[in-house]
Amino acid sequence: VVIAPSFADIFYNNCFKNGVLPIALSADEVDRIFKEIDANEGYQLQVDLAAQHVTLPSGEVIPFEIDNFRKECLLQGLDEIGLSLQHADAVRAYEAKRKQEAPWLFAS
Known part of the structure; x- marks a missing residue:
């Protein structure tokens, strides 16, 4: 404090x-x-x-x-990372959906 x-x-x-x-x-x-x-x-x-x-x-x-x-x-x-980790499932779901919509963004 x-x-x-x-x-x-x-x-x-x-x-x-x-x-x-x-x-x-x-x-x-x-x-x-x-x-x-x-x-x-x-x-x-x-x-x-x-x-x-x-x-x-x-x-x-x-x-x-x-x-x-x-x-x-x-x-x-919670810090910023901890706060983000609370939404890890939603982030993974978004990333999976985004890979299907725009696969060129994820080319390795």
Whole structure:
């Protein structure tokens, strides 16, 4: 998990490709969390991806937004390859059909 007020697009997208959850919170919330971290050794917060919130040691809950598709991929541990492999049968069926329709594309 990476928590910040904002993320560059490339970094944000690469986080999901690498199984990292980027959470964008307001600058005030991030500043407050960093101050609490500095003041409290062993500071821990909890992130609940399914419920889309961060819980601070005080019990305060801060919600965050995430695209449902990316959320489900993270919850299921799927990257782009894993997601594609879920549709392996459909890919094989398409390839077999395509070979019959356009065999010249598959000449060896």
